[in-house]
Amino acid sequence: MSVTLDDVRAAAARLEGVVHETPVLTSSYYDDRLGMRCFFKCENLQKVGAFKFRGASNAVLQLSEEDAANGVVTHSSGNHAQALALAAEQRGIPAWIVMPTDAPSVKRAAVKGYGATVVPCAPTLASREATAERVMHETGATFIHPYDDDRIIAGAGTAALELMETVIGLDAVITPVGGGGLLSGTCIAVHGLDPEVMVLAAEPELADDAARSLEAGELIPAGPTTTIADGLKTSLSARTFAILQQHVHEIVTVTEDAIREHMRTVWERMKIIIEPSCATVLAALEKRRSAYAGSSVGVIISGGNVDLDNLPW
Amino acid sequence: MSVTLDDVRAAAARLEGVVHETPVLTSSYYDDRLGMRCFFKCENLQKVGAFKFRGASNAVLQLSEEDAANGVVTHSSGNHAQALALAAEQRGIPAWIVMPTDAPSVKRAAVKGYGATVVPCAPTLASREATAERVMHETGATFIHPYDDDRIIAGAGTAALELMETVIGLDAVITPVGGGGLLSGTCIAVHGLDPEVMVLAAEPELADDAARSLEAGELIPAGPTTTIADGLKTSLSARTFAILQQHVHEIVTVTEDAIREHMRTVWERMKIIIEPSCATVLAALEKRRSAYAGSSVGVIISGGNVDLDNLPW
Numbered sequence: 202m203s204v205t206l207d208d209v210r211a212a213a214a215r216l217e218g219v220v221h222e223t224p225v226l227t228s229s230y231y232d233d234r235l236g237m238r239c240f241f242k243c244e245n246l247q248k249v250g251a252f253k254f255r256g257a258s259n260a261v262l263q264l265s266e267e268d269a270a271n272g273v274v275t276h277s278s279g280n281h282a283q284a285l286a287l288a289a290e291q292r293g294i295p296a297w298i299v300m301p302t303d304a305p306s307v308k309r310a311a312v313k314g315y316g317a318t319v320v321p322c323a324p325t326l327a328s329r330e331a332t333a334e335r336v337m338h339e340t341g342a343t344f345i346h347p348y349d350d351d352r353i354i355a356g357a358g359t360a361a362l363e364l365m366e367t368v369i370g371l372d373a374v375i376t377p378v379g380g381g382g383l384l385s386g387t388c389i390a391v392h393g394l395d396p397e398v399m400v401l402a403a404e405p406e407l408a409d410d411a412a413r414s415l416e417a418g419e420l421i422p423a424g425p426t427t428t429i430a431d432g433l434k435t436s437l438s439a440r441t442f443a444i445l446q447q448h449v450h451e452i453v454t455v456t457e458d459a460i461r462e463h464m465r466t467v468w469e470r471m472k473i474i475i476e477p478s479c480a481t482v483l484a485a486l487e488k489r490r491s492a493y494a495g496s497s498v499g500v501i502i503s504g505g506n507v508d509l510d511n512l513p514w
Numbered sequence: 515m516s517v518t519l520d521d522v523r524a525a526a527a528r529l530e531g532v533v534h535e536t537p538v539l540t541s542s543y544y545d546d547r548l549g550m551r552c553f554f555k556c557e558n559l560q561k562v563g564a565f566k567f568r569g570a571s572n573a574v575l576q577l578s579e580e581d582a583a584n585g586v587v588t589h590s591s592g593n594h595a596q597a598l599a600l601a602a603e604q605r606g607i608p609a610w611i612v613m614p615t616d617a618p619s620v621k622r623a624a625v626k627g628y629g630a631t632v633v634p635c636a637p638t639l640a641s642r643e644a645t646a647e648r649v650m651h652e653t654g655a656t657f658i659h660p661y662d663d664d665r666i667i668a669g670a671g672t673a674a675l676e677l678m679e680t681v682i683g684l685d686a687v688i689t690p691v692g693g694g695g696l697l698s699g700t701c702i703a704v705h706g707l708d709p710e711v712m713v714l715a716a717e718p719e720l721a722d723d724a725a726r727s728l729e730a731g732e733l734i735p736a737g738p739t740t741t742i743a744d745g746l747k748t749s750l751s752a753r754t755f756a757i758l759q760q761h762v763h764e765i766v767t768v769t770e771d772a773i774r775e776h777m778r779t780v781w782e783r784m785k786i787i788i789e790p791s792c793a794t795v796l797a798a799l800e801k802r803r804s805a806y807a808g809s810s811v812g813v814i815i816s817g818g819n820v821d822l823d824n825l826p827w
Binding site: 221224227229246248250465468470472474506512 | 782786788
């Protein structure tokens with residue numbers, strides 16, 4: 202049973218008044234530079250600074266009263282951790298966030314700031330999963346995966362839904378791709394509304410597992426990577442891979458230098474803070490400038506969580 | 515003949531499609547911290563990254579064909595320089611920007627990027643004024659002052675006009691004050707629409723000439739200052755002082771530490787880039803937390819032009 206446009210619409214109704222309806226910005230600088238007309242859907246201005254709050258809220262709000270009372274658990278040191286913590290706080294239920302002991306203290310503090318309990322684990326996937334299992338067993342909390350979950354995907358798709366309803370006549374919509382939750386939700390929303398609109402994705406060359414998976418026709422897991430786009434290190438799941446295979450027109454891979462340059466340029470020219478993962482989409486559009494020349498492109502700006510004391514320039 | 519609400523409305527009509535209608539953001543973090551409901555009118559997301567583009571465009575668009583053909587001139591190393599350069603470029607007329615030889619090269623480059631001619635001068639007010647005079651004499655260009663001009667004030671007021679039309683039921687509106695152009699335009703717009711809404715202003719303690727002028731009942735010029743709020747170093751003019759005397763409820767002065775802290779906090783929590791001048795308004799609201807507790811406050815975020823290689827933390 203796959204996610205449909207109706208699920209995305211239901212999520213949008215559920216999230217009304219819960220999430221920010223984020224603004225859509227334009228930039229003559231980028232329009233000139235890319236030779237396209239770009240519409241930036243600013244999920245960096247979403248609560249917790251990332252689109253992740255949409256999916257997390259959509260999942261938490263669908264729990265039965267009984268399940269909700271036992272709380273939620275996830276393992277993440279990224280934006281999903283904060284998103285789930287805030288979604289749980291807003292429903293008034295407990296949240297346990299399993300985080301590796303080497304996670305930055307600022308991230309632990311943010312999660313605690315939303316009232317969640319941080320559960321430390323060793324910095325390995327095995328330890329993360331085992332620790333989350335233990336929390337589920339001990340507390341009865343429901344595990345909420347960062348992207349391999351229909352409710353998360355439908356929630357993530359509401360950003361593209363809002364964008365498509367705000368800007369009429371888009372030729373394409375582009376998002377970054379890590380685990381594929383945002384991209385999957387975008388596919389469902391965009392093609393549910395208009396199958397003619399191309400769905401594009403951007404990925405670092407150093408973490409190009411999604412591009413390689415689509416090319417190979419089989420899911421290739423992500424290996425270790427040093428990309429600065431820390432939100433895009435995760436592997437697709439079978440669920441997201443199946444949706445991407447059906448809907449994605451092209452995944453464009455981009456260099457670290459291009460990510461860094463566009464991140465800084467967006468800060469300088471658009472006055473919004475974007476994290477490295479977001480900058481991939483602009484690098485991708487520039488790389489494929491001639492292919493999409495003259496197009497109207499919806500650009501999902503996925504998040505703005507960065508450490509201001511460690512900027513990549 | 516003073517600026518009226520009709521002038522602001524005429525400016526808004528003139529600027530439609532020329533300026534960005536900037537978004538109004540909210541932040542639960544700041545609402546909680548300040549104990550108010552804040553509505554951030556994001557002029558940092560305006561073209562050239564500052565509200566200044568509204569006034570500059572409003573002035574340039576009102577020039578007769580004959581005057582326009584001779585171009586415009588100003589002396590500024592701040593946001594007005596870029597704003598006037600872009601406004602002139604958009605009308606297709608020449609612009610000369612007098613800038614001191616010690617102005618940062620990035621600012622010169624920005625002005626040149628909009629097609630204006632940078633005219634160097636010695637770093638003194640006398641040299642700036644004499645150089646601008648010479649350019650006017652040689653070219654016939656019209657001098658456009660950064661704030662001592664009714665067209666600039668009316669244009670600046672359109673930000674508050676949009677805000678008041680978007681958010682119903684504000685108790686107060688706050689802006690920073692330097693030369694008083696933004697604050698004057700805000701006074702006219704806000705009190706033209708609703709005389710009951712309080713107009714507040716924020717100023718660095720290190721550049722508190724506007725606060726002292728209001729208190730003394732006479733215009734006290736700004737002295738030299740080391741405030742990091744570089745947009746707020748200028749003195750009021752007789753024109754802006756008269757408007758402030760009539761309309762401003764309170765000018766709150768704030769410390770450099772508070773400016774620095776709020777600047778960084780807005781970057782971290784709201785994911786938008788604001789310059790130090792903007793941060794004064796949040797520091798002011800926090801200082802006067804108890805006086806305005808429970809209020810709905812419109813906050814004009816005036817600009818976002820900062821040097822990313824020289825951040826104040």
